[in-house]
Amino acid sequence: MSDFSMTIGGAAVAGTGSFDVLNPATNEVHARAPECSRDELEAAMSAAAAAFPAWRADEAARREALSSAARLLKEAAAELGPEITAEQGKPLGEARYEALAGADWLRYHASLEIPREVIQDDERAFVEVVHRPLGVVAAITPWNFPVSSACMKIAPALLAGNTVVLKPSPFTPLATLRLGELLRPILPPGVLNIVSGSDMLGAWMTEHPAVRKISFTGSVATGKRVAAAAAPDLKRITLELGGNDPAIVLDDADVDAVADGIFWGAFANSGQICSAIKRVYVPGSLHGALVDALADRARSVKVCDGREKGARLGPISTRPQFGRVSELVEEALAAGARAAVGGGPLEGPGNFFAPTVLTDVEDGARIVDEEQFGPALPVVAYRDLDDAVARANHTHFGLAGSIWSADPERATEVASRLECGTAWINTHLIQGPSQPFGGAKWSGIGVENGRWGLAGFCEIQTLYRARP
Ligand code: NAD
Numbered sequence: 001m002s003d004f005s006m007t008i009g010g011a012a013v014a015g016t017g018s019f020d021v022l023n024p025a026t027n028e029v030h031a032r033a034p035e036c037s038r039d040e041l042e043a044a045m046s047a048a049a050a051a052f053p054a055w056r057a058d059e060a061a062r063r064e065a066l067s068s069a070a071r072l073l074k075e076a077a078a079e080l081g082p083e084i085t086a087e088q089g090k091p092l093g094e095a096r097y098e099a100l101a102g103a104d105w106l107r108y109h110a111s112l113e114i115p116r117e118v119i120q121d122d123e124r125a126f127v128e129v130v131h132r133p134l135g136v137v138a139a140i141t142p143w144n145f146p147v148s149s150a151c152m153k154i155a156p157a158l159l160a161g162n163t164v165v166l167k168p169s170p171f172t173p174l175a176t177l178r179l180g181e182l183l184r185p186i187l188p189p190g191v192l193n194i195v196s197g198s199d200m201l202g203a204w205m206t207e208h209p210a211v212r213k214i215s216f217t218g219s220v221a222t223g224k225r226v227a228a229a230a231a232p233d234l235k236r237i238t239l240e241l242g243g244n245d246p247a248i249v250l251d252d253a254d255v256d257a258v259a260d261g262i263f264w265g266a267f268a269n270s271g272q273i274c275s276a277i278k279r280v281y282v283p284g285s286l287h288g289a290l291v292d293a294l295a296d297r298a299r300s301v302k303v304c305d306g307r308e309k310g311a312r313l314g315p316i317s318t319r320p321q322f323g324r325v326s327e328l329v330e331e332a333l334a335a336g337a338r339a340a341v342g343g344g345p346l347e348g349p350g351n352f353f354a355p356t357v358l359t360d361v362e363d364g365a366r367i368v369d370e371e372q373f374g375p376a377l378p379v380v381a382y383r384d385l386d387d388a389v390a391r392a393n394h395t396h397f398g399l400a401g402s403i404w405s406a407d408p409e410r411a412t413e414v415a416s417r418l419e420c421g422t423a424w425i426n427t428h429l430i431q432g433p434s435q436p437f438g439g440a441k442w443s444g445i446g447v448e449n450g451r452w453g454l455a456g457f458c459e460i461q462t463l464y465r466a467r468p
Helices: 038-057 059-088 092-110 146-160 174-186 199-207 220-233 255-271 284-300 319-334 385-393 408-415 450-455
Strands: 006-008 011-013 017-023 028-035 116-121 125-133 136-140 163-167 192-194 211-217 236-240 245-249 277-283 338-341 356-359 376-382 400-404 422-425 458-466
Touching: 006 038, 006 174, 017 059, 028 059, 028 174, 038 125, 038 136, 038 163, 038 192, 038 199, 059 092, 059 146, 059 174, 092 146, 136 146, 136 199, 146 163, 146 174, 146 211, 146 450, 163 199, 174 192, 199 211, 199 220, 211 220, 220 236, 245 255, 245 385, 255 277, 255 284, 255 376, 255 400, 277 284, 277 385, 284 338, 284 356, 284 376, 319 338, 319 356, 319 376, 376 385, 400 408, 408 422, 450 458
Parallel strands: 136 163, 136 211, 163 192, 211 236, 245 277, 245 400, 277 376, 356 376, 400 422
Antiparallel strands: 006 011, 006 192, 017 028, 116 125, 125 458, 338 356
């Protein structure tokens, strides 16, 4: 049995089965989570469908509920933080910050305007374009930011008037289940259902006939499966998928000034961020200095159990991901790459991996071409800027990228040549609830956040009132 309950139709549901959730710092079982059965999913879908008509009809109640949800989550951040750290691994301060970010997203959406535009007002007609909710939303999240990525879906979906069935990753279901428990008293039954289970549960959700919209964050491979599952029923989809973000350093950059930003842009959350810097392109003249500066920073950060005082980087969150990062680094080293720092796992039972900076590695190596999603960063020397931009764009990914330079105008011009959803200048990873975020190419379809993200949870209706 689990200490955690799913939220279905406003009630706590213990689940008929349960599964282990490991603490990545120890690889010991931290807790058990309910395994949602097909019947329980059916109940969640029915509850969401039944709650939809009343929920869509009362915008004021929705805004009030989102405000209350934001307040509750903010108050609970101190309690949710340790839960996130225990299942996901990040340091406690960052875990609390993640819960607070979730609260920010809820608060922002409580007052976000739902667009309504008059496009004709004359003797023939009064014509408006309005946004209507879609119905039941299936929301599916990954393990790197369980609570904030859930809030990024829940907030706009509920504001628009939809109801939600949300499934967190089986690696990190616990804090999301707590979020469901927390919000139970303030949302009408069925408006937000939180279920937990394996990947199969996600597949059942995407095929379910009650669902009109799938909001998915995860890997490219799963995103393609979700798109295929949505197609026969023409369900709407938003896909927030993987990235292989390049950072391009221009030849006028001051290495000391940019090194911190590049280091944390790559290594925050142990590199497990869709839009983290995954490869750096730097002119040959600055290559050695930047590698040294990044290696110094890597040496100075404390890598340990996120519950320990002073922890800056926690473990890699899942054993399979730990295996993948280890394999990519091993393969690069075997092919002649050099680790300026790090280069492999750290001692101990947890998924700890030394922050690693790799040189003597080029495009064509998997660590450069694929999404490593871990604390290992290849730094590649480029010949000229056209070469750097071409390499940055030579990928199926297109989530984000950044340009680092002493001349912001020049950097902006280079950024305009990047094929990606977000281009940052002299920073990386900055996101906010009003800032649309999504991927070009295989990194996604649609965006989250702001009025653009809200539109993804709506159907446009043209409301044509003829005048006599
Ligand atoms: P994943 O694709 O393995 O799993 C994501 C979620 O999908 C999990 O809840 C999983 O149970 C579920 N799932 C698995 N198979 C499914 C199926 N067939 N149908 C429906 N759902 C299914 O991804 P992950 O390993 O949890 O997360 C890491 C990936 O997520 C990385 O690629 C990362 O870049 C990406 N990501 C993207 C963003 C973004 O905003 N673009 C944000 C965070 C993470």
